[in-house]
Amino acid sequence: ATTHPLWPQIDKLTMEQLGYAQQGVEGGVWQLFAEEGEMKMYRRELEEGGLVVDPLKAVHQVRGATAHEMAHHFWSPDVRFEWDTSIEQMTVLDRISEDTLVFLQLHKRVWPTAQRDALFWSHIRKIPPSDPANADAHDTWIVCNQSTDHPDAPKDEKVVRVELTVCFVCQTFLDPPPAEGEAPTRDNLLTKITYCSVVNPGGWAPASVLRAVYKREYPKFLKRFTQYVVDKCAAQPINF
């Protein structure tokens, strides 16, 4: 409901993150650190208070699923455990509206660091093609995850809370376009994905350990997630 006290922040951050995701990776500020097929992962080395908070930006493109299907499965609590191997527990603490939930997630411990949890609102939104320039793009879908407080979140002394801002932006193209007068099939679907994240580990963790974990975990995470959606939707009618 747009009357919720968090709504102005949700709306503002979502549109800011959309702009941030759509900025290119030129200019030398982004360092390519992993490349697998169509997936390219960039990071900027950034420390805050001696903690590694390296912003990450990944670009990927996959065939066979739509932006809506990708964004929905990234946002939905029902399928989170099917693809996200980094979490041990996940609770939906609140339903702010039918497109915005508050998640509490306990992440698997990354030795030798203390175990982490993440408390964040997660908002999904369709961005209609605003101008003819998007003519070849069906539409754009965005999921924005932002750390927040919540009165019902249990506080476990042994667990360190991370701060995170994540956005997942997807755009579907009909490439190749279907034959004249033909309905599109999944072979016509090309979806471009931009995943951005800034995770502040919330408490001390060795820079070398964090950078090694990021380098290992993020490519695995994005590859596994996109393949999961393509496989899950393959036999289903296309959901634009």
Ligand SMILES: O=S(=O)(CCO)c1ccc(-c2ccc(C3CCCC3)c([C@H]3C[C@H]3c3ccccn3)c2)cc1
């Ligand atoms: O895109 S999401 O919103 C999807 C919903 O789950 C998301 C993604 C990643 C995280 C997360 C949380 C904690 C950590 C670290 C920090 C210190 C020790 C644990 C990491 C680092 C380790 C990196 C990482 C990246 C991807 C997967 C797992 N591990 C990532 C949270 C949310």
